[in-house]
Amino acid sequence: xxxGVIFCVxxxxxxxxxxxxxxxxxxxxxxxxxxxxAQAEDMLDKGDTRGAARTLTAIISGxxxxxxxxxxxxxxxxxxxxxxxxxxxxxxxQQLLKRLGKDYPGSQWTLLAAPVNELIDAAEDSRRQNKSLxxxxxxxxxxxxxxxxxxxxxxxxxxxLERKAR
Numbered sequence: 001x002x003x004g005v006i007f008c009v010x011x012x013x014x015x016x017x018x019x020x021x022x023x024x025x026x027x028x029x030x031x032x033x034x035x036x037x038a039q040a041e042d043m044l045d046k047g048d049t050r051g052a053a054r055t056l057t058a059i060i061s062g063x064x065x066x067x068x069x070x071x072x073x074x075x076x077x078x079x080x081x082x083x084x085x086x087x088x089x090x091x092x093x094q095q096l097l098k099r100l101g102k103d104y105p106g107s108q109w110t111l112l113a114a115p116v117n118e119l120i121d122a123a124e125d126s127r128r129q130n131k132s133l134x135x136x137x138x139x140x141x142x143x144x145x146x147x148x149x150x151x152x153x154x155x156x157x158x159x160x161l162e163r164k165a166r
Contacts, residue, residue: 033059033068040075053079060096066104073100074109078116088123 036059043052056079059072077096081089097113097120104110 029063030065030068033062033065033072037068037072040072044075049079064103066107070100070104070107070109073097073104074113077113081116081120083123086127088127089120094120 036055040052040055040059043049043055053076056072056076060069060076062069073096077093077100079093080096081093083089094117097117100107100113101110101117
């Protein structure tokens, strides 16, 4: 009990405005964010992705804490990417990755997000190219059909001419 009181007093002394740097959050915010991040990791280990997503959303909605908020952004972005047939990633996941790069350019999590962004861009390019090729394929199939019909008409005409020539 006594250790808990001493810890609380020391924590409140250390969390004063004199010890905070601009944009880094207080010691208490860092501790709370780290604790929430650990809870989210436990939820992910147990397979509770919805609970983890709620916890990570709470972290990124709070004051920015480098080392905590950037990791939460990265993890939440990965949870919300949800690739599908129409899009390689959800808009929310892409926005979170962009926010990570913008707000925390020097973070290790931003470095890890870069290949993910590249994969999303490559998948989007492939999707566009695939759509274009499908259109080209359809027009070529139509042209082939028309040419086949023309060939058949020419064969019939040739056969009729042969019969008349006899």
